[in-house]
Amino acid sequence: MAVNACPYCGEDDLRPEPEPRGAWRCAGCTRVFVVTFVGLSVGGPVGAGASLRPGGLRGLE
Structure with missing residues (x-):
C-alpha cells in the first residue's frame, strides 16, 4: 500500500x-x-452499533 503523507505530521517525505x-519512516x-x-x-x-463485514476488526473489540 502506497502512503502519500504521514498520518501524524502531514509530511510527504516518506521512506x-x-x-x-510494510512500515514507513x-x-x-x-x-x-x-x-x-x-x-x-x-x-x-461508524461508531456504536456499527458493524463490519466478516474479516474486519477481528480481535479489536
Missing part, C-alpha cells in the same frame, strides 16, 4: 522501512508507522 513489514517527525486495511463498513456511520 519504506524494512521492519516491520517519516523524515519530518521520524515516526515509523504501518497502515493496514481493517475491513469495509456495512452502511451508516
